[in-house]
Amino acid sequence: MDDDVVDLAGLAGRITRPDPGTAAAARERQRRLTKPAGALGRLEDLSVWVAAAQGRCPPRDFARARVVVFAGDHGVAEAGVSAYPQEVTGQMVANFLAGGAAVNVLARLAGATVRVVDMAVDADTPADVAAHKVRRSSGRIDREDALSRGEAARALAAGARIADEEVDAGADLLVPGDMGIGNTAPSSVLVAALAEQEPARVTGRGTGVDDAGWMRKVAVVRDALRRARPHLAGTATGAGPDVVGLLAAVGGADLAAMTGFVLQAAVRRTPVLLDGVVSGAAALVAHSVAPDAAAWWLASHRSTEPAHGVALDRMGLTPVLDLGLRLGEGSGALVALPVLRAAVATLAEMATFEEAAVSDRGAGR
């Protein structure tokens, strides 16, 4: 794939759904396990989803779950929409690399590894982390475009390339993480634009702004939303939104890269465990051009950011957890990963009625 161009229609056309035959086999195996039918609730559905995604029944445990944290700064932070100063983005990237952040701790515990990608941090980062960097920070989206179209296209392509790199290296579960002071503002704008919601409906407190900060943020979302609308014109005609234009106008390089990442994961038939509102917004952008891609994504949790629930509802995704999380980084996905592993293990390892000589009278109900 060329680094500067991403053929979204081509990508979308290459996405197929998880294997229905394997899903049927997994449902049948669930019925034979030594438990009442349906007694493991959502775990049963999750096990079927993993089996279908892997094309293998019983499914196998994830051997290489991989978090990619897309870091970027946002010019909109100048508008006073975050409780934290912008330099925290770069400081947190250093914290990720030192292994001290929540995503590191949770990844170790859940048996996943973490890669950090600097897409637009307003600070210098190590060369390998900055290999796909598009620019430093972004334009204030309430007044100007976040990126040029070229930058947005490059970021999209970089995200897709990173997904390819990870799948080629053996990743069998991908988690898009995020880091960037101010990144819930563009996420809220993207969700409001694509789900046709009012600014106040999608604007949350991010890292924890006070009431005055929240009101400033609503105004920013409102102004940016006005700037987003021209890129949605194709939606009415069925052509779909101008995704590159939308991400350039009100997104950012991190959001564009995450969009390419979750799209390409679907092309590569690799399941994705979404995190919070930022990965949810990127997924919604991807969904607007490739609805079938959502069949490869699982919503790990519902965050307290209101735009997150809106995005998940729009994509028809039901979150696994609801624990009041709002950290990002991929942290919520990593809290849910053991639940997904539990789903896989029960389908793969439990004895059947026949194997255990347990009466299955009643199991057919």
Added chain:
Amino acid sequence: MDDDVVDLAGLAGRITRPDPGTAAAARERQRRLTKPAGALGRLEDLSVWVAAAQGRCPPRDFARARVVVFAGDHGVAEAGVSAYPQEVTGQMVANFLAGGAAVNVLARLAGATVRVVDMAVDADTPADVAAHKVRRSSGRIDREDALSRGEAARALAAGARIADEEVDAGADLLVPGDMGIGNTAPSSVLVAALAEQEPARVTGRGTGVDDAGWMRKVAVVRDALRRARPHLAGTATGAGPDVVGLLAAVGGADLAAMTGFVLQAAVRRTPVLLDGVVSGAAALVAHSVAPDAAAWWLASHRSTEPAHGVALDRMGLTPVLDLGLRLGEGSGALVALPVLRAAVATLAEMATFEEAAVSDRGAGR
């Protein structure tokens, strides 16, 4: 403790609450970690709870999480309240011992171990499993007492003794599991009695009975509830219910043992991860004589059994997961255990703002 007598008032009087000083230290440490205050939502509360229970900040990961599955048959199964025949209880005990059941698979995955205790299975089980066995099956609670008072007292004492054995052997987290065809019927009766609810409000489909079975079950719960009421007379006078009489009339040896188990865990200052409606009902019985004991219990999930939600609400416990589980065995608790470990790990292992040189401007909000 004498095997035949359990001094409930004495037990209740020996229960103290988790350490408030350690809880305060844990809350303060949470504020210094490299994340916005509150961003890990429920995980932060869970980490504080574990720290207070352990009297140690930062808390440490559970070294010996232990599931004890209390198995017993119930005469009420004759009334056609289950989708499965009664012999499944003994068959499932064999399945547990062979390692093929959901509880075994989930325990391996979550780093816990499983002990099976036969309190009243209507089949022969190995000598070590049957060491605390009180009788085979129980009376049909819609028509007669489940147990004699002596049997109920012995089962209560056995449960407390098992908790002592496990804590003495190093268990630092206890999970009460259940196995017994028909066991959701007495559980529903106990919850209806103590939470003053109508039969239809607390009666679920257990392993999956059809509509006719559900209506039979409601009638059984109604009749048993009438038999339960005399044992609640003390509630009005403040003396509390006659717990031994209540468990003898409408409980069972498994439920009585679980009641003693969760009470003694609180006496021993050992956190308990409750499972579904059966352990929830036993906990509610224990709570009726020792409300402070609930400070040592965490609700792992909300099952689809309606009595479960009623019991948790009554005890003021908020479930961690809501995944439509209804298997029992301790399975739901084991799905939640990794979430609890995640809470502990983030508090114990994340870098502080100072350690990571990250700006905490805004963290105080």
